[in-house]
Amino acid sequence: MKCLLAAAALAVGLTAAATAPLSAQQFNEAAVKKSVTQADLLAVVGSLGHQVIEEGEAGEAFLVAQSEDEINYILIGTACDVNDVPGCQGIMMQVRYDLPPGTSLETLAKANMDQAALNTWADFGDNTLGFTRYVVLDYGVTMANIRENVNVLLALVFEAYPVASGEEDPDAAEISASAP
Numbered sequence: 001m002k003c004l005l006a007a008a009a010l011a012v013g014l015t016a017a018a019t020a021p022l023s024a025q026q027f028n029e030a031a032v033k034k035s036v037t038q039a040d041l042l043a044v045v046g047s048l049g050h051q052v053i054e055e056g057e058a059g060e061a062f063l064v065a066q067s068e069d070e071i072n073y074i075l076i077g078t079a080c081d082v083n084d085v086p087g088c089q090g091i092m093m094q095v096r097y098d099l100p101p102g103t104s105l106e107t108l109a110k111a112n113m114d115q116a117a118l119n120t121w122a123d124f125g126d127n128t129l130g131f132t133r134y135v136v137l138d139y140g141v142t143m144a145n146i147r148e149n150v151n152v153l154l155a156l157v158f159e160a161y162p163v164a165s166g167e168e169d170p171d172a173a174e175i176s177a178s179a180p
Helices: 006-012 038-048 105-114 143-164 170-178
Strands: 051-055 062-066 072-082 085-098 119-123 128-136
Touching: 038 051, 038 062, 038 072, 038 143, 072 143, 085 143, 105 119, 105 143, 119 143, 128 143
Parallel strands: none
Antiparallel strands: 051 062, 062 072, 072 085, 085 128, 119 128
16 A cells, blocks of 8 residues: 555655654644644644645645554645634645556445545546545644544545455445444
């Protein structure tokens, strides 16, 4: 399972960042955020003890980080500087892989049905399998909630990947579903 990050890096125009985890001291789990900046995203990653692999240019809310399980994930600020609100009012959280040969429209549909908290998708032209979680910050959420959404994304990818990639054993799924 090889992550596709080069295309995202080229599209966003990244600059190199430190590879060591950021200090969790910047993270205030009780702080309520109606919008986020790059510093907020960096604080979330630091609080998880994850490494920042790349980050966006000045003024962008974008980064690529790596978990302790070596899963690369992307945090992208969305709806930025609109309606007189500074910062980004949404966060797109993604994990992307090279498209496995067993991925089909049927496996994607099953993965989406099995894990409603995660959007599983594929770009068959670019050979990408992706998993997305989107967080709306309207009216405010805590930094702890943002961090937990990253944890949910990473946990559900472990469950959704085998289904989406066609690696899940259908006989095993039927047996476990019919077991008492």
